[in-house]
Amino acid sequence: MNQVQQRNRAALASGKTDIVVIGGYGSVGRTISMQLAKIFPGRVYAAGRSLQSAQRFSDETGGRVKPMQWAVGSDAPKRDLSSIALIVMCLDQDEPGLIEQCLQEGTHYMDITAKVDFLLKAGRVDVPEPQAAAVLSVGLAPGLTNLLAAKAAAALDETDKIEISLMLGLGEHHGKAAVEWTIDSMGADFEVAETDRLRKVRSMTDGITANFGGGLGRKRVYRFPFSDQRTLPGTLDVSDVSTRLGFDVNGIARVAAGLRRLGIFRLLRWSPLRTLSVKLAGALHAGSEQFAVRVVAYGRSNGRPAEAGCTIRGIRQSDMTARVAAHTAEMLVNRPELRGVLHLEQLLDADAVWAAVRTQSASELEVDLLFEVPEVLAEGPVRLPTRRGV
Template identity: 30%
Template sequence: MKILLLGARGAVGTVIRRELEQAGHEVDAASRQATGDLGVDLRGDLEPLARIAAHYDAVVNASGVERADIAQMTTSTPLIDISASGAYLEELHARATGPIVLGAGLVPGLSTVLAAGLESLPGDELDVCVMLGSGEQHGPAAVEWTAGLVGAELYRPPEGRSVMNLRGGLRSVGPDGRVRRYLRADFPDHVLLNAVPGRSHGEGGGLRVRSYLTLSSSALTWALAVIGRLPALRGLLKIAPHAGNSNWHVVVHNRRTDERLQAEGVGQSEATGRLAALATIRAVDTALQLPATMADIVSLDDVRSVLA
């Protein structure tokens, strides 16, 4: 299998490349710095991408650049996108002219698989509680995504009213048995589980999915809550110390049944890269033809095996 990888030098991109190459696949890195046909500027003209995409079995966007018109550049070649912005992923789906895996990674991705794996009925409420490792050195795209939450409303929240990021939340038990404070955050599973045809999730009588974020350092979670109410302090996120550890977890809880599915590990970038590589392989192996989420092409056993 021959893969075109956008963002190969990033924290996640390096893991994706390693995983795919170790599985015996050929990976070419496209970037602004690349020469010849692999010179692709995602912030500029996308025509070079449209020209070369047809020569690959899949295109993976791990660049952090969110341009929905990239969906029109890959046509019949599967596009695997690791972005975590609901508005972008919804527009990507709307513009799709071929197969796309929407939100391939940890959250969304693993979280989508867990949410879809719960026994649920229309109208059920699911809480997606995410802990990210505040001790991990994240790439600039991840930092910018977090900073973008500050002072912003959630995109199309299931409440049907304005909900602010990082304000309010809940207390819940993590996989280690510890009770933590989770802040409301704009992870896009409520969008993804409603976007793909054939699913009954999201608004309009389907599942009501709410996502929450905590950090492995309780002190930094507290600080994040303060910044969420004082957006002028947003810049502090870029200079915040990497306190705590690199542990992460995702817990999905059905309020009606009290059923939970969860997963945990060490290293957000490592897990995201492994899961994105898995999604890439599955998209090609299944001859994906339409936009899909991770839950449509990957099983719970698959993700647990990859993360073991």
């Protein structure tokens, strides 16, 4: 028995042995289930509303992942958690009642969803003397974006603002729920933290150009309602955080921004047109499967205005979400002493997580720190790079 297996056996020795992935037969959940089944053989259940779908997925895995029926929602019955060491949640919820129950009854909980209202409620859950931990913001965005934001902010003495830019590849196949969320979010209005207050902004507006490096170069990115920009001000104590989205195919984000200005996305409130748009978007595979994240923190270092940036690039963002989730789940099972509600950046750091989850096709974690200094031969300041590395 190797050291990993010994740690896993010790972590599961308390009588709670099962790991339940709710939504575990969905697009991302099935990858998480299969990865965890390799680490914890015979312990992993793919759960969801349909026992038939769970059983079908279990059969596809040769029984390595077991089936379980589990409904999510305010009308769902309370479940017995006495045998469950960890719940991995892949489905959207409205209320954090299951999190409260897990903390009270000693079952770790991990959430890979990105619904802003729910994550804000979940972050405020306060159980006296919790018996377990709940980890939120696990995945790519939120998730790796949070970790990169924390790393960039830590490189400065003071941080005033963080800009997160995410590039997704249009050639990747996404599940229906992910496509629906993206389509709906294109026309959304949402609130962001800015200078210690909330300000309403619109999706696909306020564009900037982000340099993702490598062969990707510069892409146009626009405001988008990712949850990290609402939770990071609290965990990093930074008053101004923004998250933007762009795509690998040049011009697509600009077209979407133009459609937003024309009010086209309001028409998607009509159900037949929304259904058609989701179907067409799901069938679109015009680009690559690449993704990239670029995070820049602005503030001061050594008394001088400075900015710190972090960049990663990889293939298949849904697969990366699953890899981050599986890595975090293994860590949670091996740390039964953890307590309370935490976001990913409060528990792990970017370097360790990226080293554990990156594939051969992914970049190293690139870091740069730049100072603004007066230039005697120019009218304005120039930025001089002072560090770049892993």
